[in-house]
Amino acid sequence: MSEDLIGLIVDLCEKEAIDLVQKKIDAGGDPLKILEQIRTAMTKVGEKFESKEFFLPDLIMSGEILRQITEILEPKLKADIKAQSLGKIVLGTVFGDIHDIGKDIVKFMLESNGFEVHDLGVNVPKEKFVEKIKELDAKIVGLSGFLTLAYDTMKETIEEIKNAGLREKTKIMIGGGQINEDVRKYVGADSYGKDAIEAVALAKEWISE
Amino acid sequence: MEKKWENLSLDEKQEEMFKKWLSPQNIEFVNSEAEKVYKERVMRIKDVVQLKKKPDRVPTVLMLGFFPAYYSGISPKESMYDYDKLFAAWKKVILDLEPDAHIGCFVPGPGKVFDILDYRLYAWPGHGVSPNLSYQCLEGEYMKADEYDAFIQDPSGFFRSVYLPRVFGTLDPFKQLAPLTNIIELPFTGGNLLQYGLPDVQEALKSLMEAGSEALKWVETLGAYDKEMAENGFPNFFGGASKAPYDVIGDTLRGTKGIMLDIYRQPDKVLKALEITVPLMVNMGVSMAKMNGNPIVFIPLHKGADGFLSDEQFKTFYWPSFRKVLMGLIEEGCVPFSYVEGGFNSRLEVIKDLPKGKAIWAFDLTDMEKAKEILGDSACVGGNMPISLLNLGTPQEVKDYAKKLIDTVGKDGGYLMMNGAVIDEAKPENVKAMIDFTKEYGVYK
Structure with missing residues (x-):
């Protein structure tokens, strides 16, 4: 062998x-x-x-x-x-959307690259994201969504993060089947990734800033 | 003497099917204008499929999710439970926006049927998702990794005794039913029918009967809708539906992760299961198309997209069985209409292997210039109006995008204007812009 x-x-x-x-x-x-x-x-x-x-x-x-x-x-x-963790990331599929395959792949790639990922699951209310970011003092947030309805809930989630006074301290990435630069602008995220590897690259870039 | 169906060539069979679509049965057009535009609309689609001549202009078809519900101010939940509201909302969209064809009003599905059967494969408005949102599939391993043999031996038996009990809560007692093929002669009959006498099986059968009655009510609405649309000059784009065998196994039996692991762990069983799925999917599409007198067979494609399989895996697991389904449909005069979600850039060279003028490929995120270059000589290439643009853009941006599509992909005909994925909450003014602009700019001189 x-x-x-x-x-x-x-x-x-x-x-x-x-x-x-x-x-x-x-x-x-x-x-x-x-x-x-x-x-x-x-x-x-x-x-x-x-x-x-x-x-x-x-x-x-x-x-x-x-x-x-x-x-x-x-x-x-x-x-x-856990001591070796590169950083904490809050991840979840936004409210209204229950798709998890893309999110799970991103989670696994982030974890296997040394990040500590806190997965909130699917259909996650915006308040849950805010709560978790506060609790962990997380610097990176990943919002996932497969359906176009996620555009609005991503936008609302980011606004909620802003209203909680956490926007300046966090970097937010979005991803999903119908996500592109126009959608990123609309929802107000910092960046989007077209696949799990781009998510890892973004997280590494942001954590070293 | 007229030739028998089986002696007709592929072209002749397709012509016969189009002829039926052009002259629908039991339709009384509201006026001669409606009849004229109905025929023009079907001809426009026929021309982009056959590639023998340019149509008078680029045809437009809307692929609708719950868009008509939002458009008409009802909730997706209402469209699943109130068939009159469903009818009115879906009618309003077509009469207001006037695309060249509609796709019926079957997409929402009958909510009450799902309630009666305790459907577990989906979450739907008011049942797992908000009343204002679309239904969503709850992926899982509804066929286990070690059940390929059972499926391969007897797909229908597997569906009845294993799959249906898992996806419909009330049909759980069907697990006890013996294979139907046991009932083969007198001495074996009684023993194989006794399960139907068990109280829990009888309850399950009752739920099925109740669901059937409800489905019938719903279908009456669908039929009345198609009739009224046709009488107003709008053909139904869908003659039937089918699926690629790999998606049949991957979408609702094994799930995305399940099938991806299977192609490493038990590739031979996957291939065998795909093979036995081929005739099932051919029959599904052909029987519906013939019943409806319309050659177009809708095939939504999911798990063969760029990135979901390597080129080798696509050529091994996705394409061979899918091509057999396409050819099986084409050989019966049908026109497979593959609605390709995601990107298909790395698949174009593979999928061009079909006879000319027999298929429609409508793309979502695929590079359309490349698609036209590779497929344009042999097939209709449609779609690609991005749903992100329809949701978030402006009418001007939609027009600019449509212009680009018509100028490049639509240059010599063979293009069908269509949104790249189904729309729910798109902006009505954007959807209108896509259709109106195509009618104005997409005219061939």
Whole structure:
């Protein structure tokens, strides 16, 4: 069996990658080192997506591998993971819209790139966003929406954030099937991403500001 | 002597279907003008499909979600529960805006039917979403990863005994029903009918009967609507509906994530399931189109869009079975109308492999110049009026965009003006601008 965990994940060899992690853990391997390798692998997966070598099914499959590996690692890991977080992000599908697939992919890509994502789910009232941003002192907010009805609720959500006096402190990105620059302007977001990789790039850019 | 249907060529079959559409049965036009414009409208669509000559002008069709409800001041919920209001609202839009064809008023669906059956596949206005919003699909694994074999062996049996009990709460007792194919001769009959005597199965059957009666009321409204629209000169664009096999499995059986994992974990089973879905989807489209006397078969495309599959995956999992459905429809004189949500830029070279003048491709976010360049010689290329523009833009911006579409994609005919995805809360003045401008600027001299 290949010992190259990074390679196995990037090649989407599900069973082999999981077996290898189990073997390493059984042999007393360091879970943090494995976690580091996973992050490297996920960066490569992101690069392949960006260069159009990978598509959604590849992202979903890599996410599925990651989920299973994390299940193996979880009991071995201590609370020291969160300390490594790049930053906190509040994410959710706006009120009226119950689509979650795009949001979930964005969440998984942000997490696998080291962000701490607080997912509020779907059909999220604007007040919930404000509450969570305050509670976490989050600097980045992601609003998702698949239907055109989301244009208005995104706009209202951003206004609510503004009214709560939090707009200056937050960067807001939006995403979804019918989102473009016109929509971004209309709702008053800082930026939009056409896919999960752009969301990661935006978050990294904003966190380093 | 007239040739038998099966001996007609593809062109002849399509001509026959268009002939029926041009001369609808049981329609009394309100006046001779209505009859004249009805025929002109069908001819306009026929010309952009067949590519034999330019139409007199670019035809316009509106793909409507709940737009007519908002337009007429009723809620989406009302349009699902009050069939008179549905009729009036959908009629008003067509009579006010006068597109070349309407798409019926079936889109809202009968809310009461869904209540009676405890439908779980969707949240709808007043039932999981606000009364003022559109219904939305609740994706899930309504077919489990290990149920491909059961589906492949007996799709109808699987639907009746596994899928329907999962998506309709009241039909849960159907899980107990034996395969219908067991009832094959006298000694085996009694034992395979006894489940229909069980009290809970009988309750389920009652709910189905009640739902059926309600559906019938709703369909009467739909029929009356189509008749009245035709009599006023507006043909129904939809003769029938079908789906791409990959979307059949991916949309409501396995779900987006489910099917994407399946193509890695059990590709052979996915391929087999797609294959057995082909004749089901051909029959669905052909039977409806023949019953309605209209060749256009609506096929909404979802999970084959750019990014949703690699080129290789598209060529392996999406296109082969979908092409068989398209060809099956074309071979029966139908005109598949693929309504392509998202972008399809990387698929254009693949999908051009169809006989000339037999299909409509209407795009959402695809690069239209490229689509025209690749498909324009062989198929009608329509759509692309962005719904973000219809929702947020100004009439002038809509006109500018329409002009660009007519100048490029519509240059030599073969273009159909249409919104790129269905509209709900679009601005009425923008939708009007799209149609009026096309009628004025889209005339071929």
